[in-house]
Amino acid sequence: MIEMGLKDYIFVTGASGIGKTTLANGLLEHYKTTCIEQNMIPEFISRDGVEPMTGELEELTCWENLVAMLKCFHKLGYKNIIASDIDDLRTADIPIVFKGSNYITIKLVSSDFEQIREQMKNRPNNGLIDYELQQKTNDKNLTREPLVNEVEIDVAGKTIEEVLKEAIEIIDTRESLLDYEYVKPPKELFYSWVFANGLR
Template identity: 35%
Template sequence: MTTDFIILHGSAGNGKTTLSRRLHEHLRSPYFEFGWIPEFRSLSPSVQITQREEEQLSFENLMLVVKNYNRHGFKNIIITDLDDARIRDIPIQFEGFNYIIFTLYSDEDEVIRLRIQNRNNGNSYSDWEQSIKLNSLIRGRNKLPNEYRILNSSKDVESTLKELLNHLESHLPSRNNKIQVSKNDFYSYIKD
């Protein structure tokens, strides 16, 4: 049950943070949320940088960090909370590595709304309508190489964790990183 990188993805309200923490506890492996990367526009007002440039810089920094951990022998490195458009970059960034993408989704919009409105995991994101739109987009597009879709509407955390671990155990990595999904099938929160 060893892979280089485990990416947990999905719209807000689908359990990424909770499941990432449980997976981290179970595997005892490094865990990174994209939101932990500093926001440079607010740290250095003397440097003019757009939101797109900031996100690009932060993504590049995260890739350097996780690949460095891997170079030092760490496995099962958990990455979560990437912008949806960045998920399309994963097969390119991790070409030659053993990686797996778990995309959590819901088949019930009301579940997403209630989870976002009643969350207690420290996440302050509250736009449940946008999350429902992203969830629908994810459900309708083709999978990326090494991607598994996990329906997480009515499962408890332990059941979903067990399903993820079963996929990790039986996963045979695809070496074909050809992306069969258009950029238009992905959403980005970046507006500039």
């Protein structure tokens, strides 16, 4: 029996600057569990000190480390483990890697691109401002059909508090599928920071 409002994993996805970290931090404060982001992966230069690091290998290393950390926390009994800052292309792997787990993906989108452009422009510590990446990711997310256990929240016109409240309501009431048929969508429906996959 699955206890409502108690997930194994909560994934937060969306375009750069749309509010993923803000939402993840709000969820962390609400659920009092743990939050894992890709930027927590230790620095690495090469596998053997000689071989050059390619974009694909860098992305694969980050993804595999993220998955390992998530599963480690789960093995130790943690619930509502929040994961954010995932390469959009990897969103399609979540239903494969985490099948059988009680997980949910909150996909943030905005029907008002100017809103997330402003959010990105005003984000703290002057993070990388890549409006082309931001718009292309958001456009792809807006047109792509939801994946298994994925719920979309349009942040347009909403405050941080309203988005958080909506996400919590979804997490606490939406029952996740544990057993399902899933065909991984074509990579063209996703965006990625890995230059070599032809999506950028």
